[in-house]
Amino acid sequence: MSSTTTVSSNELTQRLDPIVQRYQGKKGITIPLLADIQKEYGYVAEEAVTYVSRKMDISASEMFGVATFYAMFRLQPEGKYVIRICRGTACHVQGSASVAEEVARHLGIEEGETTEDGIFTLQHVACLGCCSLAPVMMVGDNVHGLLTPPKSIEILEDYRKKG
Amino acid sequence: MSQTIVKIGMGSCGIAAGARPVEAKLRTLLEGHPEIEIRKVGCIGLCFQEPLVEVEVDGKSTMYGHVTEESVEDIVKKHVLGGNRLDQALVLDSDGSGMENPRMDKQVRIVLRNCGIIDPEKIDEYIEREGYDALKKVVSSMTSEQVYTEVLDSGLRGRGGAGFPTGLKWKFANLSKGDEKYVVCNADEGDPGAFMDRSVLEGDPHAIIEGMAICGYAIGASHGIIYCRAEYPLAIKNLNIAIEQAKERGFLGEDIMGSGFSFDLKIKEGAGAFVCGEETALIASIEGKRGMPRPRPPFPAQSGVFGKPTNINNVETYANVAWIIRNGSKEFSKYGIGKSRGTKVFALAGKIAKGGLVEVPMGMPIREVIYDIGGGIPDDKEFKAVQMGGPSGGCIPKELLDTPVDYESINATGAIMGSGGMVVMDEDTCMIDVARFFLSFVQNESCGKCPFCRIGTKRMLEILDRITKGEGKESDIDLLLELCHQIKDGSLCGLGQTAPNPVLTTIKYFKDEYMAHIVDHRCPATVCPSLIHYIIDPEKCIGCTKCAKNCPVDAISGEIKKPHVIDDSICIRCGKCKVSCPVGAISVE
Numbered sequence: 191m192s193s194t195t196t197v198s199s200n201e202l203t204q205r206l207d208p209i210v211q212r213y214q215g216k217k218g219i220t221i222p223l224l225a226d227i228q229k230e231y232g233y234v235a236e237e238a239v240t241y242v243s244r245k246m247d248i249s250a251s252e253m254f255g256v257a258t259f260y261a262m263f264r265l266q267p268e269g270k271y272v273i274r275i276c277r278g279t280a281c282h283v284q285g286s287a288s289v290a291e292e293v294a295r296h297l298g299i300e301e302g303e304t305t306e307d308g309i310f311t312l313q314h315v316a317c318l319g320c321c322s323l324a325p326v327m328m329v330g331d332n333v334h335g336l337l338t339p340p341k342s343i344e345i346l347e348d349y350r351k352k353g
Numbered sequence: 354m355s356q357t358i359v360k361i362g363m364g365s366c367g368i369a370a371g372a373r374p375v376e377a378k379l380r381t382l383l384e385g386h387p388e389i390e391i392r393k394v395g396c397i398g399l400c401f402q403e404p405l406v407e408v409e410v411d412g413k414s415t416m417y418g419h420v421t422e423e424s425v426e427d428i429v430k431k432h433v434l435g436g437n438r439l440d441q442a443l444v445l446d447s448d449g450s451g452m453e454n455p456r457m458d459k460q461v462r463i464v465l466r467n468c469g470i471i472d473p474e475k476i477d478e479y480i481e482r483e484g485y486d487a488l489k490k491v492v493s494s495m496t497s498e499q500v501y502t503e504v505l506d507s508g509l510r511g512r513g514g515a516g517f518p519t520g521l522k523w524k525f526a527n528l529s530k531g532d533e534k535y536v537v538c539n540a541d542e543g544d545p546g547a548f549m550d551r552s553v554l555e556g557d558p559h560a561i562i563e564g565m566a567i568c569g570y571a572i573g574a575s576h577g578i579i580y581c582r583a584e585y586p587l588a589i590k591n592l593n594i595a596i597e598q599a600k601e602r603g604f605l606g607e608d609i610m611g612s613g614f615s616f617d618l619k620i621k622e623g624a625g626a627f628v629c630g631e632e633t634a635l636i637a638s639i640e641g642k643r644g645m646p647r648p649r650p651p652f653p654a655q656s657g658v659f660g661k662p663t664n665i666n667n668v669e670t671y672a673n674v675a676w677i678i679r680n681g682s683k684e685f686s687k688y689g690i691g692k693s694r695g696t697k698v699f700a701l702a703g704k705i706a707k708g709g710l711v712e713v714p715m716g717m718p719i720r721e722v723i724y725d726i727g728g729g730i731p732d733d734k735e736f737k738a739v740q741m742g743g744p745s746g747g748c749i750p751k752e753l754l755d756t757p758v759d760y761e762s763i764n765a766t767g768a769i770m771g772s773g774g775m776v777v778m779d780e781d782t783c784m785i786d787v788a789r790f791f792l793s794f795v796q797n798e799s800c801g802k803c804p805f806c807r808i809g810t811k812r813m814l815e816i817l818d819r820i821t822k823g824e825g826k827e828s829d830i831d832l833l834l835e836l837c838h839q840i841k842d843g844s845l846c847g848l849g850q851t852a853p854n855p856v857l858t859t860i861k862y863f864k865d866e867y868m869a870h871i872v873d874h875r876c877p878a879t880v881c882p883s884l885i886h887y888i889i890d891p892e893k894c895i896g897c898t899k900c901a902k903n904c905p906v907d908a909i910s911g912e913i914k915k916p917h918v919i920d921d922s923i924c925i926r927c928g929k930c931k932v933s934c935p936v937g938a939i940s941v942e
């Protein structure tokens with residue numbers, strides 16, 4: 191994160207003041223506020239949180255507390271495609287562990303990590319609600335079902351080709 | 354002129370099965386035919402047959418399954434344009450001759466009344482099927498007390514897990530004093546293996562909106578919040594569209610239908626934490642805090658969202674409400690047995706031939722749901738157990754297959770009804786592995802507040818890990834049981850209190866499998882990696898080298914046309930070699 195700490199305060203103002211204005215004076219907004227920061231930066235950038243917390247009446251520690259509690263927030267930048275491999279019950283009994291293993295081996299990363307070329311981030315999720323097509327994974331907003339280890343690699347390579 | 358409608362199932366399960374290219378093809382094929390309507394509908398529940406395309410000509414409908422880009426061309430040319438029904442892949446037919454007709458006929462559709470039938474993006478299609486009639490009836494001719502009494506009389510109980518009488522909950526919230534009150538819909542659907550809420554949210558969002566507005570009227574609330582998990586982007590999209598349309602038509606907002614009753618509705622996206630489905634944690638999350646449960650009382654009915662009286666119900670619970678108001682409590686309570694009235698939606702998944710969503714009257718035996726409706730176990734395998742209630746539930750064994758699906762009977766087995774997920778397991782499923790799976794789930798999802806939940810489940814997980822590695826001791830079973838009771842007693846919320854259930858039921862019904870791991874160092878289902886070995890039968894092996902090429906870790910060696918061997922110390926038990934062998938020379942022990 192150190193490379194981004196050199197941004198000028200001018201840039202912070204430009205990017206974040208519209209977000210601050212949107213939520214100023216409202217209650218219960220920590221989650222959408224963080225979500226907007228994440229939308230703006232691609233992740234919950236530390237200096238953005240510090241800036242926003244100073245402008246609004248929320249402590250930075252409270253904001254980080256929320257950011258680290260929920261799976262939705264990332265404290266690091268993410269790849270172009272987020273792969274969410276379902277590790278729910280139905281997928282588990284249908285062999286999602288071997289799909290997850292094969293994908294990790296193929297991409298050379300562990301769950302939670304991003305490939306060096308910045309294309310894929312690998313995540314495990316609890317259930318995608320498409321259990322009847324188990325095992326299932328989501329790439330971006332698209333759900334792919336009835337996976338086998340080789341089929342999942344094929345699908346990912348198609349995304350890679352698309353760039 | 355005859356009217357033709359072509360419907361395509363575009364729930365997220367349909368899309369996952371490949372509905373998008375089929376839809377695109379359909380649109381191209383019908384480009385020159387503006388008189389033919391193409392309708393995108395949600396999931397009808399026959400997930401195992403998706404993608405589904407239904408052709409409706411003058412009210413007579415025929416549904417085709419496993420439709421591909423190629424077969425849709427046939428359907429369009431011969432049936433839609435040519436007027437001749439195709440015989441292959443005929444799933445449902447309004448004259449009753451489709452292969453899934455008997456399965457659909459066994460069901461009673463109250464919650465799923467519109468799913469897979471209407472276009473969720475079009476409010477008019479909802480209204481055509483008596484949508485918003487119940488809300489109209491409520492605001493124009495009923496008192497709040499009459500509304501919650503009707504719901505109470507119907508016998509409807511919460512479908513989110515605990516089964517608390519819905520009408521009673523509404524009554525408490527109504528009697529609670531406050532200038533501002535909230536109606537919350539719990540659409541977090543945290544249980545892995547359950548997907549009924551997703552289907553209703555995607556396929557019939559107005560049913561939830563109408564149910565919530567009626568609840569608002571019954572308890573005196575003017576604000577509604579739907580807390581929906583972020584992993585359901587299509588549900589959120591369809592809900593947003595539906596809310597906008599309901600506002601435009603005056604079913605939401607100020608002074609609904611001139612009655613003086615006002616109700617607004619917002620969506621809050623969940624952020625991916627299982628514990629947020631627990632009501633007090635959900636309230637904290639809505640307020641923008643970490644979703645940590647807090648002790649009750651005060652109950653949400655007294656002090657909920659921002660300290661105001663709040664009523665929280667599950668998606669399926671709300672989906673029942675408009676139907677009850679329209680048809681009356683008596684009609685609803687006709688279905689069911691004992692204290693479980695109405696229907697229940699089940700999500701069938703796992704080792705089942707016909708996975709998908711089904712809605713049956715309460716009290717139907719599990720066997721009937723799994724075999725008659727779900728088509729039984731595929732590949733001639735043996736049924737071993739059905740997991741119900743997710744991480745809070747348990748595994749029901751073969752001997753108890755005749756248990757009726759109602760709250761009390763399911764509880765008596767040690768499982769719970771939960772939200773209605775049924776994950777079927779066959780002889781290839783290891784029950785210790787399943788118990789371990791659920792424990793690692795709750796271990797990950799525990800909010801960490803209670804030491805018993807946080808550390809106790811970790812200890813249990815370590816023990817189960819040991820057992821699956823063949824390093825278990827006989828005393829481990831007693832140790833597990835002791836921990837189960839301590840965690841149940843020492844946890845603040847339902848997550849910790851129920852976390853031991855999968856372990857308790859597997860020990861109760863599958864103790865011999867535990868013993869096989871502990872005493873014989875054997876995994877009967879050949880699942881646990883440390884206890885199994887892949888072996889090549891030199892008699893059968895023809896030396897084709899396929900297995901060696903497929904092995905990701907180069908554990909297989911041998912010369913062409915000579916028997917190959919697996920180096921067990923390198924093998925990671927991925928099973929790839931076994932599937933790639935053309936002569937079935939590889940087995941697992």
Ligand SMILES: Cc1cc2nc3c(=O)[nH]c(=O)nc-3n(C[C@H](O)[C@H](O)[C@H](O)COP(=O)(O)O)c2cc1C
Binds near residue numbers: 666670
């Ligand atoms: C850890 C935990 C997770 C839960 N997750 C959900 C959920 O995802 N959806 C749901 O409707 N209820 C869930 N519940 C149950 C709710 O707390 C609550 O009982 C329910 O939403 C009430 O609605 P009902 O009366 O309509 O069932 C969960 C409970 C616990 C303890």
Ligand code: SF4
Binds near residue numbers: 850
């Ligand atoms: S039981 Fe577990 S999840 Fe519930 S409050 Fe305690 S630690 Fe948190």
Ligand code: SF4
Binds near residue numbers: 927931
């Ligand atoms: S199970 Fe997998 S790792 Fe083991 S020998 Fe076969 S292919 Fe190789």
Ligand code: SF4
Binds near residue numbers: 893894898933936937
């Ligand atoms: S794939 Fe089967 S037949 Fe071919 S070398 Fe391997 S074990 Fe022998």
Ligand code: FES
Binds near residue numbers: 278
């Ligand atoms: S368990 Fe994987 S989609 Fe539900």
